[in-house]
Amino acid sequence: MDASSCRTLLRTWSAIHQNHRDKIAWPDYSAFALFPPKDFSCLPAGPPSSSPKEEEAICSMRRFVFAEEAMNNLRSTLAKDQEDEDGASTNKPTRYQVLSSFIAKHMIHAYI
Incomplete structure (x- = not known):
C-alpha cells in the first residue's frame, strides 16, 4: 500500500x-488511462505454488485489544500533545484518533 x-x-x-x-x-481510477498496465503475457500466470504448510508457517495474525485504562492513558497523552499555549486542551480525542495515531507512531518507528 x-x-x-x-x-x-x-x-x-x-x-x-x-x-x-x-x-x-x-477511489479515482483515472490514472489507468494515463499509465496503462504493461503486457506480462510472457510470464507464467499466478503466484508460484506452495504447500499449505509453508503458507501457515509464514503467516501470522494478531488481534490487539486495548483495555479501557490503556485507552484513557493514550487519550490523555494525545490530549497533552494537542494542548494550546495556554495549556487548555482543544478537544477530547476520539477512540479512532487515539488508536490511529498510536498505530501510525509505531509503524513509523518500525520502519526507521
Whole structure:
C-alpha cells in the first residue's frame, strides 16, 4: 500500500466513524488511462505454488485489544500533545484518533 492509498483509507475510515458520509473519499481510477498496465503475457500466470504448510508457517495474525485504562492513558497523552499555549486542551480525542495515531507512531518507528 502506498502513502496515498493509506491516506485515503484513514480519511474514509474516519469519515465513516464520524458519520460524515459527504466526506468519504472515493477511489479515482483515472490514472489507468494515463499509465496503462504493461503486457506480462510472457510470464507464467499466478503466484508460484506452495504447500499449505509453508503458507501457515509464514503467516501470522494478531488481534490487539486495548483495555479501557490503556485507552484513557493514550487519550490523555494525545490530549497533552494537542494542548494550546495556554495549556487548555482543544478537544477530547476520539477512540479512532487515539488508536490511529498510536498505530501510525509505531509503524513509523518500525520502519526507521
